[in-house]
Amino acid sequence: MGYRVAVVGATGAVGQEMLKTLAERAFPVSQAYALASERSVGREVSFGEDDILKVLDLESFDFKGVDIALFSPGAKISAVHAPRAAKAGCVVIDNTSHFRMEHDVPLVVPEVNPHRIADYTRRGIIANPNCSTIQMVVALKPLHDEWKIKRVVVSTYQSVSGAGKEAMDELFTQTRAIYVNDPVKPEIFPKQIAFNVIPHIDSFMDDGSTKEEWKMVVETRKILDPDILVTATCVRVPTFIGHAEAINVEFERPVDEDAARELLRRAPGILVQDNREPGGYVTPTDSQGEDAVFVSRIRRDPTVPNGLNLWVVSDNLRKGAALNAVEIAEILAGRYLAKAPGGRRQAFGV
Structure with missing residues (x-):
C-alpha cells in the first residue's frame, strides 16, 4: 500500500534529508510532493537516486488527498500550514518547535515513547522533538527504565547545521577569511563561530537560560518522565554536522557502569563505542550520515551516590530531525493509518 507524502521545507537541509531518508528506507510512497x-517554486530536488521532484508552492498547495506531510519550514510557517494540512485530512509530522509543548500534540521519539503516536487523532499533528533532546532521551530511556533517573546535567556541543544552511555557509566563509587574513563579519551568529564556541543557542529567557536549554528541559520531561530534573547548557561549536553531549546522570538506585554499558548495547537505536584508549570513542564527524545515537565514555561519577557520565553523539540532521520523523511515519503507517475509522481522509482540528 502506497502513501501520498509531502515534504514541506523541501529545499532546506532537513527537508532534503527527509526526502533522502524516505527513499533510502523505502517508505511506501505512491506520490511525493x-x-x-514561492521563491523556490520550480527548483528541482532529489528524491532517491533516480527521481527528481519540482518544488511546488506551499501557500497554494491543496493537502486534500495527501496522507502524511513531513514539515520542516520554520515554526511560524508550520503554525499556519500544519493545521491547514490536518484540516484536509493529512497527518502532519512537524519538525519545528511550534507544537511540541501543546498538551494535545504528541511529542515522539520512536525508541522512547512510540505509543504516543496513537494520540495523533486529537489534532492530526505529531511533533518531532528538538535535535539535542532526541539523542539524549534515546540514550537515557534504557537507563531510566532500569534505575530511574532523578537528575540530568547536560552540556551540548552543537554543530552549525542546527541553525540552517546559512549558518553552515557562515562557518565556511569565516574559516576561509581567517586563513587569508580577511575581516570576519558575524551575521547569523552573534559572535565569530570559526575557531570559537558560543554559549548561546536561540533567544535568552528571563531566568538567564536560552530557549534551546529550556527546550531540552521541558521536552525531556514530556517525553521521558515529568519528575526528572534537568539542567542544560547549550553551546554552538564550529563543526558542520553532528551534535555531541556530555551528560551526567544521577539515579534513584545504585547503578553499575558495566551493566549500563551492556544495557545500552542492547537498546534500539544505540551503538556503543567505549574503548578506553585514544580514538576509542565517537566524535561528531564519525556520526555524519549514520542513523544511530552513539554512546561513549561511560563511567561512574564518584561525587554522587548513584551517578554516571556519558558522551552521546548523533547526526543532528539525520536522527536529530529527518530520520526521527520518518520513523514516526513508518509506525503511523504500519499501525494506525490503515485502521483509522473512516479511512485516512478524516479531518483534524475541526
Whole structure:
C-alpha cells in the first residue's frame, strides 16, 4: 500500500534529508510532493537516486488527498500550514518547535515513547522533538527504565547545521577569511563561530537560560518522565554536522557502569563505542550520515551516590530531525493509518 507524502521545507537541509531518508528506507510512497516558499517554486530536488521532484508552492498547495506531510519550514510557517494540512485530512509530522509543548500534540521519539503516536487523532499533528533532546532521551530511556533517573546535567556541543544552511555557509566563509587574513563579519551568529564556541543557542529567557536549554528541559520531561530534573547548557561549536553531549546522570538506585554499558548495547537505536584508549570513542564527524545515537565514555561519577557520565553523539540532521520523523511515519503507517475509522481522509482540528 502506497502513501501520498509531502515534504514541506523541501529545499532546506532537513527537508532534503527527509526526502533522502524516505527513499533510502523505502517508505511506501505512491506520490511525493516537495513544497517550499514561492521563491523556490520550480527548483528541482532529489528524491532517491533516480527521481527528481519540482518544488511546488506551499501557500497554494491543496493537502486534500495527501496522507502524511513531513514539515520542516520554520515554526511560524508550520503554525499556519500544519493545521491547514490536518484540516484536509493529512497527518502532519512537524519538525519545528511550534507544537511540541501543546498538551494535545504528541511529542515522539520512536525508541522512547512510540505509543504516543496513537494520540495523533486529537489534532492530526505529531511533533518531532528538538535535535539535542532526541539523542539524549534515546540514550537515557534504557537507563531510566532500569534505575530511574532523578537528575540530568547536560552540556551540548552543537554543530552549525542546527541553525540552517546559512549558518553552515557562515562557518565556511569565516574559516576561509581567517586563513587569508580577511575581516570576519558575524551575521547569523552573534559572535565569530570559526575557531570559537558560543554559549548561546536561540533567544535568552528571563531566568538567564536560552530557549534551546529550556527546550531540552521541558521536552525531556514530556517525553521521558515529568519528575526528572534537568539542567542544560547549550553551546554552538564550529563543526558542520553532528551534535555531541556530555551528560551526567544521577539515579534513584545504585547503578553499575558495566551493566549500563551492556544495557545500552542492547537498546534500539544505540551503538556503543567505549574503548578506553585514544580514538576509542565517537566524535561528531564519525556520526555524519549514520542513523544511530552513539554512546561513549561511560563511567561512574564518584561525587554522587548513584551517578554516571556519558558522551552521546548523533547526526543532528539525520536522527536529530529527518530520520526521527520518518520513523514516526513508518509506525503511523504500519499501525494506525490503515485502521483509522473512516479511512485516512478524516479531518483534524475541526
